[in-house]
Amino acid sequence: TSGEVTTGTGTGVLGDTKSLTTFLSGGDYYLYDTTRGQGIETYDGKNRQIIPGSFWTDADNQFNQEYDKAAVDAHYYAGVTYDYYKDVFNRDSYDNNGAKLVSTVHYGRDYNNAGWTGSQMVYGDGDGSTFTYLSGSLDVIGHELTHAVTDSTADLIYQNESGALNEAMSDVFGTLVEFHANNDPDWLMGEDIYTPGISGDALRSMADPTTSGDPDHYSDRYTGTADNGGVHTNSGIINKAAYLLSEGGTHYGVNVSGVGKDKMGDIFYRALTTYYTASTNFSQARAGTIQAATDLYGASSAEVQSVKDAFTSVGVN
Ligand SMILES: CCC(=O)Oc1c(C)cccc1C(=O)O
Ligand SMILES: [Ca+2]
Ligand SMILES: [Ca+2]
Numbered sequence: 001t002s003g004e005v006t007t008g009t010g011t012g013v014l015g016d017t018k019s020l021t022t023f024l025s026g027g028d029y030y031l032y033d034t035t036r037g038q039g040i041e042t043y044d045g046k047n048r049q050i051i052p053g054s055f056w057t058d059a060d061n062q063f064n065q066e067y068d069k070a071a072v073d074a075h076y077y078a079g080v081t082y083d084y085y086k087d088v089f090n091r092d093s094y095d096n097n098g099a100k101l102v103s104t105v106h107y108g109r110d111y112n113n114a115g116w117t118g119s120q121m122v123y124g125d126g127d128g129s130t131f132t133y134l135s136g137s138l139d140v141i142g143h144e145l146t147h148a149v150t151d152s153t154a155d156l157i158y159q160n161e162s163g164a165l166n167e168a169m170s171d172v173f174g175t176l177v178e179f180h181a182n183n184d185p186d187w188l189m190g191e192d193i194y195t196p197g198i199s200g201d202a203l204r205s206m207a208d209p210t211t212s213g214d215p216d217h218y219s220d221r222y223t224g225t226a227d228n229g230g231v232h233t234n235s236g237i238i239n240k241a242a243y244l245l246s247e248g249g250t251h252y253g254v255n256v257s258g259v260g261k262d263k264m265g266d267i268f269y270r271a272l273t274t275y276y277t278a279s280t281n282f283s284q285a286r287a288g289t290i291q292a293a294t295d296l297y298g299a300s301s302a303e304v305q306s307v308k309d310a311f312t313s314v315g316v317n
């Protein structure tokens with residue numbers, strides 16, 4: 001369509017002001033960023049479970065209404081996540097071929113969920129108690145877009161151990177995006193949108209998964225069938241290993257020497273995109289992550305030793 005790249009101003013879910021890359025066409029300003037890959041497009045679900053919904057337009061390029069907040073953050077944070085994968089791993093969108101990033105906000109009614117549908121992101125508004133607009137947290141958008149990266153690479157089956165590994169990869173890179181952008185970063189997931197009436201809590205903690213009742217050791221894994229075999233629960237085991245690999249610590253008597261966030265990201269990115277496959281379980285993930293670290297730093301490197309120790313500390317051998 002003919003038109004021009006413009007810069008709008010918006011108010012995010014937390015009330016913060018941010019610049020948005022928009023597109024002026026036919027007198028309307030679209031939440032359409034043509035500067036990243038094949039584009040970033042944000043849609044209005046109008047509180048129906050219809051996707052993608054209506055391409056988001058605004059009359060004056062000022063996205064400062066209450067109803068705009070969810071769209072502002074979905075659009076802006078998709079750009080931040082695109083930039084992370086491009087700048088850090090030279091990956092052009094989730095398919096490494098510039099695939100369009102499509103988000104729908106105001107999806108459903110009081111919908112306490114966010115997700116990757118297999119072709120786009122969807123964000124509910126939350127019920128205002130458990131969640132506020134779910135696009136308001138950068139780590140959540142990084143989490144959802146990493147599902148797309150995973151589906152385009154390892155394609156980890158979304159159940160049992162491969163599913164928990166899938167979930168952990170999304171938590172790992174959702175968190176690393178937050179650190180890279182220096183967006184009030186932490187090892188918590190969804191803290192900006194979880195229970196708006198309560199401060200200091202989060203959906204999950206990578207540093208201590210037990211704070212949300214999730215396991216931090218393989219011996220405590222969930223073996224039931226709920227949540228596709230506990231994919232959002234057993235992810236805690238891998239999350240803890242990733243946290244320890246980055247930050248170091250002693251866990252169940254095992255000392256892990258931290259390698260830092262950048263190297264932890266490089267190791268898991270290479271493991272996810274080169275060694276993990278659809279059926280990779282935790283033990284196979286240990287092997288693949290060791291191999292990735294070996295490729296990057298050498299078999300007798302401190303980084304390889306830290307990977308071994310991190311997985312050993314959570315009972316994965
Ligand atoms: C941290 C992001 C996250 O976990 O999003 C989900 C929510 C809030 C509900 C159900 C599924 C997901 C998901 O993306 O796995
Ligand atoms: Ca406006
Ligand atoms: Ca966080």
Ligand SMILES: [Zn+2]
Nearest residue numbers: 143147167170
């Ligand atoms: Zn997920």
